[in-house]
Amino acid sequence: MAPTPSSARSNQTQFTLIRTPQTKQRLNFHPKTPNPDSSKDHHLPPPEHPVEVVGRIRDYPERKEKPASILQVNPDNQTVRVRAEVGYRDFTLDGVSFSEEEGIESFYKKFIEERIKGVRVGNKCTIMMYGPTGAGKSHTMFGCGKEPGIVYRSLRDILGDSDQDGGVTFVQVSVLEVYNEEIYDLLSTNSSNNLGIGWPKGGSTKVRLEVMGKKAKNATFISGTEAGKISKEIVKVEKRRIVKSTLCNERSSRSHCMIILDVPTVGGRLMLVDMAGSENIDQAGQTGFEAKMQTAKINQGNIALKRVVESIANGDSHVPFRDSKLTMLLQDSFEDDKSKILMILCASPDPKEMHKTLCTLEYGAKAKCIVRGSHTPNKDKNGGDESSSSAVILGTRIAAMDEFISKLQSEKKQQEKERNDAQKQLKKKEEEVAALRSLLIQKEACAPNEEAIKEKVNERTQLLKAELEKKLEECRRMAEEFVEMERRRMEERIVQQQEELEMMRRRLEEIEAEFRRSRDGGDTVKSVDETSGFAKRLRGLYSDDDMVKSMDLDMGDPEPVRQVWGQTAVSYQPSNTISSNLSDVLQPKPSESMSCNQMYPDRVCLSTVFEEEEVEEDEEKVIIEDKSICSITTTPVPSLNFGGMGGEENSFNITDDKESAMSRKMRIQNIFTLCGNQREMSQHTGQENDQLLPMTTNKAEALAVEEAKENNISVDEGNNGQIDIYVKWEATTADNPRKQLITTLRVTKDATLADLRKLIEIYLGSDNQAFTFLKLGGPCGAQVAKEKESTVEATSLPFCNGHAYLATLRPGKSSSQLRSLTQASPLPLTPIENKMQFTTPISKVTQKHQVDDELSSPIAAHLSSTPFITLRRH
Numbered sequence: 001m002a003p004t005p006s007s008a009r010s011n012q013t014q015f016t017l018i019r020t021p022q023t024k025q026r027l028n029f030h031p032k033t034p035n036p037d038s039s040k041d042h043h044l045p046p047p048e049h050p051v052e053v054v055g056r057i058r059d060y061p062e063r064k065e066k067p068a069s070i071l072q073v074n075p076d077n078q079t080v081r082v083r084a085e086v087g088y089r090d091f092t093l094d095g096v097s098f099s100e101e102e103g104i105e106s107f108y109k110k111f112i113e114e115r116i117k118g119v120r121v122g123n124k125c126t127i128m129m130y131g132p133t134g135a136g137k138s139h140t141m142f143g144c145g146k147e148p149g150i151v152y153r154s155l156r157d158i159l160g161d162s163d164q165d166g167g168v169t170f171v172q173v174s175v176l177e178v179y180n181e182e183i184y185d186l187l188s189t190n191s192s193n194n195l196g197i198g199w200p201k202g203g204s205t206k207v208r209l210e211v212m213g214k215k216a217k218n219a220t221f222i223s224g225t226e227a228g229k230i231s232k233e234i235v236k237v238e239k240r241r242i243v244k245s246t247l248c249n250e251r252s253s254r255s256h257c258m259i260i261l262d263v264p265t266v267g268g269r270l271m272l273v274d275m276a277g278s279e280n281i282d283q284a285g286q287t288g289f290e291a292k293m294q295t296a297k298i299n300q301g302n303i304a305l306k307r308v309v310e311s312i313a314n315g316d317s318h319v320p321f322r323d324s325k326l327t328m329l330l331q332d333s334f335e336d337d338k339s340k341i342l343m344i345l346c347a348s349p350d351p352k353e354m355h356k357t358l359c360t361l362e363y364g365a366k367a368k369c370i371v372r373g374s375h376t377p378n379k380d381k382n383g384g385d386e387s388s389s390s391a392v393i394l395g396t397r398i399a400a401m402d403e404f405i406s407k408l409q410s411e412k413k414q415q416e417k418e419r420n421d422a423q424k425q426l427k428k429k430e431e432e433v434a435a436l437r438s439l440l441i442q443k444e445a446c447a448p449n450e451e452a453i454k455e456k457v458n459e460r461t462q463l464l465k466a467e468l469e470k471k472l473e474e475c476r477r478m479a480e481e482f483v484e485m486e487r488r489r490m491e492e493r494i495v496q497q498q499e500e501l502e503m504m505r506r507r508l509e510e511i512e513a514e515f516r517r518s519r520d521g522g523d524t525v526k527s528v529d530e531t532s533g534f535a536k537r538l539r540g541l542y543s544d545d546d547m548v549k550s551m552d553l554d555m556g557d558p559e560p561v562r563q564v565w566g567q568t569a570v571s572y573q574p575s576n577t578i579s580s581n582l583s584d585v586l587q588p589k590p591s592e593s594m595s596c597n598q599m600y601p602d603r604v605c606l607s608t609v610f611e612e613e614e615v616e617e618d619e620e621k622v623i624i625e626d627k628s629i630c631s632i633t634t635t636p637v638p639s640l641n642f643g644g645m646g647g648e649e650n651s652f653n654i655t656d657d658k659e660s661a662m663s664r665k666m667r668i669q670n671i672f673t674l675c676g677n678q679r680e681m682s683q684h685t686g687q688e689n690d691q692l693l694p695m696t697t698n699k700a701e702a703l704a705v706e707e708a709k710e711n712n713i714s715v716d717e718g719n720n721g722q723i724d725i726y727v728k729w730e731a732t733t734a735d736n737p738r739k740q741l742i743t744t745l746r747v748t749k750d751a752t753l754a755d756l757r758k759l760i761e762i763y764l765g766s767d768n769q770a771f772t773f774l775k776l777g778g779p780c781g782a783q784v785a786k787e788k789e790s791t792v793e794a795t796s797l798p799f800c801n802g803h804a805y806l807a808t809l810r811p812g813k814s815s816s817q818l819r820s821l822t823q824a825s826p827l828p829l830t831p832i833e834n835k836m837q838f839t840t841p842i843s844k845v846t847q848k849h850q851v852d853d854e855l856s857s858p859i860a861a862h863l864s865s866t867p868f869i870t871l872r873r874h
């Protein structure tokens with residue numbers, strides 16, 4: 001494939017594919033217009049191509065990792081494509097063979113065997129190995145140990161197997177070497193001259209020959225009919241070739257080797273030419289003047305052969321055969337009509353060798369275009385004149401040229417198409433690059449925006465942080481204020497408690513004084529003493545000097561009394577000290593917080609722990625006296641139904657089937673006792689009947705009394721000589737809209753209402769709420785005069801529900817005091833009471849004590865406003 005000048009120009013301007021230094025040496029075809037006489041060409045014989053070109057691509061069996069091949073063969077096995085990083089070039093040859101797939105034997109059979117048969121019958125054939133050093137020329141020509149090369153296979157084919165054909169064909173074989181533009185006879189040795197470097201050792205030298213005409217003069221030949229013997233000789237003399245280690249080949253042939261095999265009987269001739277490597281000086285890595293000269297002279301043969309090929313192909317009148325010894329010896333091969341040339345292009349698939357491979361294929365493509373020229377006149381065998389013969393030849397050449405030109409044009413079109421595709425792809429890629437670039441620019445433009453956003457976020461964060469800190473500071477200040485306020489409130493409470501304690505102490509002193517008076521007094525006092533269980537009790541206690549008397553509001557509770565109230569919790573420490581520790585305030589102890597959290601999961605709890613330990617000893621004594629008389633508990637009323645106390649019908653749980661017979665009996669006994677007392681009281685006083693309440697406010701109580709009368713059963717006075725008394729306010733009045741269960745007291749069974757009053761007054765505290773007892777036993781209740789209270793026993797009160805006595809209090813004139821009593825104090829502490837108004841938590845407490853659901857609500861309503869006190873014994 002030789003580009004036309006036009007294509008070469010287009011390559012320069014449009015193609016940047018693959019260029020070689022040899023481009024300038026390309027055939028310079030003149031553009032030709034279509035031959036007007038081309039119509040006449042159809043009778044011309046097809047153009048004769050004396051040179052056929054096949055490619056042999058070597059293998060690298062010794063390499064473990066083979067590089068990707070740059071050579072690719074089309075399915076027609078004639079076009080080899082050289083792939084570069086960008087683009088490719090196709091070369092159309094007469095055949096391509098990969099030594100990896102086809103060994104020497106199959107290559108020989110495919111491309112050479114037929115020609116050798118022609119030689120045997122008188123044809124002339126020249127087989128040239130062309131290619132860069134190390135491409136496998138010698139390997140293909142002479143073979144290796146396992147595979148004999150073309151030389152030995154040709155000999156065997158021409159002479160036949162000596163054992164079978166023995167001497168049918170006779171051949172003469174000359175072996176020449178062209179080195180440094182000199183011809184040497186490798187079959188002859190000259191023992192006298194020693195030419196030095198490169199020559200065989202042992203004193204013998206090669207014989208230099210002169211060229212006479214187109215042949216080497218006086219060349220030695222070996223003749224014979226046995227291929228084996230001749231092959232052995234050739235093997236021997238082939239080793240005399242000058243070889244040298246180069247960068248490209250460890251045993252590089254530095255000379256051209258020609259084996260000329262004549263078959264004189266038929267006039268056949270076979271010329272086998274193993275050319276030296278076609279590399280240039282730099283590639284050969286030769287240094288020094290002599291070495292460079294040597295490489296230059298080796299190349300001289302190659303260059304001369306190229307010129308000859310181009311000249312023949314161009315149809316030049318002069319073909320420079322005489323430019324080198326090699327071309328002089330090959331002249332016959334090109335000029336003889338009977339001679340055919342087979343050029344084997346050896347190439348490497350290694351990408352590193354791409355440049356050499358391209359040069360080799362370009363050279364082969366040129367050689368393939370050679371047609372018989374005018375300088376090889378083919379005498380008209382039919383006796384025609386020379387001019388007509390020349391015209392035929394010229395016509396043939398023109399046809400060949402036209403064919404070549406059309407081929408190049410189609411290649412050019414193909415390449416232009418590929419170029420357009422490549423340009424389109426390039427444009428597409430450029431667009432992509434432009435898009436990416438714009439994206440990049442956009443991103444770069446966005447970068448400052450991100451910075452601005454970050455800055456804003458930082459600013460906002462700082463602002464929020466400052467606000468947060470401000471609010472935190474505010475909260476801290478509020479907490480401190482709150483703590484301070486609580487502290488002050490607590491202090492006030494403490495003062496108040498101290499005052500109350502003082503008042504209690506004074507009251508106890510009064511009681512004590514009364515007690516002394518009763519002890520020291522006459523018969524009048526004695527009667528009081530007999531009737532007053534409380535005084536009796538006091539006397540008993542004071543008569544025992546060994547008894548430890550103490551007063552402690554927290555009587556024996558293993559844990560301090562805790563009342564849940566409000567939304568905060570304060571831990572109140574003994575000795576009137578206030579724990580104002582903020583952490584204590586805001587973070588209650590785990591046990592406290594747990595109880596609080598269970599009851600008020602959504603609230604912050606404040607628990608009050610109230611302990612009085614440093615109370616004066618005298619006060620303690622009095623309290624112990626009180627304790628011995630009664631105990632006030634916060635135990636919820638078990639089954640007392642206060643549903644009817646708000647005006648609705650009372651519904652004591654008298655139909656409870658589960659009530660034990662014992663408790664029923666006790667209740668009936670109690671009612672009888674009450675009834676008896678009522679009658680007794682009426683007889684003694686005579687005034688109470690006048691002051692009977694207009695109606696019994698509690699039907700259940702009346703019912704219980706009647707029941708007791710009917711059954712005539714005495715009441716059992718409770719456990720351990722103590723009885724429980726429910727203390728409640730009378731029915732609803734305008735002043736007192738709610739019924740109030742005040743508390744439950746536990747007193748000795750011989751306690752009088754006067755004793756009860758004292759306890760209730762203590763319980764009610766400094767408010768000193770005025771009240772009178774209502775004695776309910778008959779159909780109507782009656783007020784008990786205050787002065788008569790000491791004569792009326794607590795057991796004369798109505799007995800309710802088999803559990804406790806009911807002390808109903810009628811408020812005195814000071815209803816405002818009652819109101820204030822019923823109103824819950826928001827403050828946690830009063831001396832011995834806590835006024836709670838939290839329905840929900842109290843109802844929870846009552847549920848905890850398993851009060852019926854029906855009862856829980858009204859009881860909770862009462863309990864929520866009922867002051868509690870817990871007194872325990874030490």
Ligand SMILES: Nc1ncnc2c1ncn2[C@@H]1O[C@H](COP(=O)(O)OP(=O)(O)OP(=O)(O)O)[C@@H](O)[C@H]1O
Pocket residue numbers: 057058059060061099131132133134135136137138139140144249251252253254275276277278346
């Ligand atoms: N097809 C092949 N398969 C295996 N080995 C090969 C092949 N071709 C060449 N070789 C090996 O490569 C090395 C070089 O080959 P060779 O001498 O034939 O190259 P060359 O073209 O003759 O080089 P030079 O021009 O320098 O003489 C040798 O060792 C040879 O055995």
